[in-house]
Amino acid sequence: MVDLGPLIYEPSKSIDVQESTIKSLESNEEIRSKISELGWCYNSISKAIPQTSENFWSGHFFPYMESTEELQISINLAMFGFYKQAFSSLRCSLEVGMLSVYYNINDEGHDVVQDWLKSRDTWEANTPRAKKIWQILSTNKNIKEFDAKFGLQDDFESLSYLHNYVHTKGYKFSNHLGKIKSNWQTFESDIFIKCSETYEKVVKLLIKLHILKYPITMIEYEWGRKTGIDNPYPVLDICEVSRVKNLLSRDELIEIEKISENDSFTQDLFEHIKSLPDMTEEEIEDQMFEMDKSIIEMGQGFLEWEESQLKILAHFNNQDDKKSLMRIERVRVWAEANNMMLSKFERLKST
Structure with a gap:
């Protein structure tokens, strides 16, 4: 054993809480499926943020990614009984997720995000306060009109209690959660439910802000017919x-x-995409094959890539499941022939 001092919040107790949490989720399909569904939906919203040759690798995508990671961390912390910290992560996810729209509000995120992204010691590099964020967000006509009808800022204010967990506003917002309980992490069903409800509110608000900035995301159209998988559009x-x-x-x-x-921007872009010639199935399949090869070569390895692909298929009701499985098999043949079954790290280790 490694002596880490007089620990009361021992890792082994977190494992006990995790087991209790899993048992609770197994008997509560509604909460379990809702958390999963919200996670997949916010993951899809990543496509709403345009990736162009001008802004690729610029950092304009970083606020969204950080927001996604904080959401995942919040669930992990709650699973292990660290509810106060889970709420703090939700607060962070909310704020940095709003920055994703804030910095990209005029499609200049690749420029305006730089001081903040590089953590420079300047006033401009400070994370803006909520009031300033909403001032900028409200300059977007879509967000302003939707807010006037449905109270987006009210939804944000209803989550202000998260601030209390960050700064420990007394016993209720401490690690004791206002309860008379053991002085270590324990499974608390009511608190976990509150975490999941807060998680839902945060994700829904962030999704609404992103689709209002990029309303073309809500148009149902077979974009792949025109672009294949190499789709540069926010759809x-x-x-x-x-x-x-x-x-x-x-x-x-x-x-x-x-x-x-x-x-007008949405409609003009939609008309432009529709005017593009249809791609053939062979062109699309070749596109996907080349992209899959690239991902595997760059580091993931076939086995890890296959696992992620099968997981995605299990979560989406895809009418082309058979075609997807055939593509996986095609990639397997290539990977076996080119020694790409393991990750790049594992491959380098074996040489």
């Missing part, structure tokens, strides 16, 4: 749009559809 697949729509109310969907129809 989602039909199945992804459907999943995101399930998170929104009927009135919200009607308003977003209206915004999309009246947004």
Whole structure:
């Protein structure tokens, strides 16, 4: 054993909490599926942020990625009984997720994000306060109109209690959570449920902000017909749009559809994409094959890549499952012939 001092919050106790949490989730399909669905939907929103030759690797995508990681960390912390820290991560995810839209509000994120991204010791590099963020977000006509009807800022204010966990506002917001309980991490069903409910509110708010900035994301169209998988446009697949729509109310969907129809940039881009010639199935398959090879060569390795592909297939009701499985088999043949079954790290280790 490694002596780490007089620990009360021992790692072994976290394992006990994790086991209790898993048992609870196994008997509560609603919470389990909701957390999963929200995670997949926010993952899809990554496609809403344009990646161009001008902004690729610029850092404009970093706030979204950091937000995603904080969401995942919050669930991990809650699973192990660190609820106060889970709420703090949700607060961080909310703020940095809003920065994803804030810095890209005028499609200049690749420039304006630089001081903050590089943590420079300047006033401009400080993370802006909520008031400043909303001032900038409200300069977007779509966000401003939607906020006036559905109270986006009110939704944000309703999450202000997260600040109390960050700064420990007394016993209620401490590691004791206002409870008379053991002085170590324990499974607390009601607190885990509150974490999951907060997780839902954070994800829904961030998704709404992103799709209002990029309303073309909610248009259901077979984009792959025109671009294959090498799609530079801020659009989602039909199945992804459907999943995101399930998170929104009927009135919200009607308003977003209206915004999309009246947004000139959205309509111009949509018409441009529709005017492109259709790609052949062979062209698309070759595109996908080359991309898969690249991912495997760069580091992932076939076995890890295959596992992730099968996981994605299991979560999306894809009508082309058979075609996807055939593609996986094609990549397997190539990987075996070129010694690409293991990750790049494992391959280098064996040489």
